[in-house]
Amino acid sequence: MPAKHFSQTPPDKANDLFDKILATSDSATKTRERLFADLKDELELLASLQEQHLFPILQRHGMQDLLAASIGDNEETASLLGELERMQKSSGEFLGKVAELRKAFQQHIRDDRKQLLPAVLEVLSDEEAQAVADQVEDELENLSDAKQVEARVPADMSSAIRSSLDGVDDVVRMGADSTHTIAVGVQDLSQECLRMSQKRLQTNLDGWTKLAQCRSLQDLTKTQVSLLQDNLELTFQNSFRLADLAVKLSEKATWHGAAKR
Numbered sequence: 001m002p003a004k005h006f007s008q009t010p011p012d013k014a015n016d017l018f019d020k021i022l023a024t025s026d027s028a029t030k031t032r033e034r035l036f037a038d039l040k041d042e043l044e045l046l047a048s049l050q051e052q053h054l055f056p057i058l059q060r061h062g063m064q065d066l067l068a069a070s071i072g073d074n075e076e077t078a079s080l081l082g083e084l085e086r087m088q089k090s091s092g093e094f095l096g097k098v099a100e101l102r103k104a105f106q107q108h109i110r111d112d113r114k115q116l117l118p119a120v121l122e123v124l125s126d127e128e129a130q131a132v133a134d135q136v137e138d139e140l141e142n143l144s145d146a147k148q149v150e151a152r153v154p155a156d157m158s159s160a161i162r163s164s165l166d167g168v169d170d171v172v173r174m175g176a177d178s179t180h181t182i183a184v185g186v187q188d189l190s191q192e193c194l195r196m197s198q199k200r201l202q203t204n205l206d207g208w209t210k211l212a213q214c215r216s217l218q219d220l221t222k223t224q225v226s227l228l229q230d231n232l233e234l235t236f237q238n239s240f241r242l243a244d245l246a247v248k249l250s251e252k253a254t255w256h257g258a259a260k261r
Contacts, residue, residue: 011109014042018102022095032089036098040081043105047074053132054120061123066116073108080104 017039024032050070058067080101087094121129 011046011105014039014046014105015102017042018098018105021098022102024095026090026092029090032094036084036089040085043077043081047077049136050074053136054116057120057123057132058116063119066119069111070116073104073111076104077101077108 017035021032021035021039024035051074055067055070058064058070080097084094084097084101087097124132
């Protein structure tokens with residue numbers, strides 16, 4: 001049970017991403033960039049899980065050779081990711097380097113399953129092993145929840161931002177005839193932005209207070225996700241509020257200009 005969480009969950013997704021990247025053509029630059037970003041996140045997640053939950057166990061039990069080898073594996077992966085990040089995604093060399101990274105990654109996973117995980121499970125009791133596995137599972141679940149929140153917000157938010165910008169463009173096009181109306185409207189927008197900034201500041205101060213009160217990694221992760229959700233919701237609400245004010249300002253300027261004609 002514990003070994004499953006460490007050796008199967010992240011690698012399965014990473015291997016799927018490797019296959020998808022290697023199946024792309026040189027002209028699919030945007031697709032490669034998106035898939036590579038996802039792959040980089042997955043490999044960094046796996047390294048982070050090892051560093052947080054497995055490396056301390058190796059350190060405590062004097063398994064310095066295994067620890068050094070695992071650290072070397074992660075450094076190799078990070079180096080290859082850095083090279084890929086700097087490369088042109090439309091080049092054939094990019095796929096060659098991806099294939100090199102996949103080969104190294106799969107060798108690391110085989111080494112972990114044959115050496116690292118058995119060594120860790122040998123020195124832990126069943127209860128300790130299950131506790132570590134549960135921590136990993138909770139962390140993965142919290143990260144998944146955070147990504148779902150991020151995925152839901154941008155589409156609606158971008159629409160609101162476009163509406164805000166369209167409204168401002170309309171106001172600008174009204175010209176000098178609506179100077180007074182625009183000045184009043186801009187003042188309202190400025191005051192609203194100040195109010196929004198103050199509310200965001202208070203939200204973050206409250207969030208940092210809660211973070212400081214956390215007494216476990218699980219509490220810390222959940223509090224961080226909650227703070228992220230609060231900030232995303234504020235951004236979402238603020239964008240729609242600004243869009244509404246901009247549209248109203250545009251309507252007032254239009255009416256003012258028409259009345260003068």
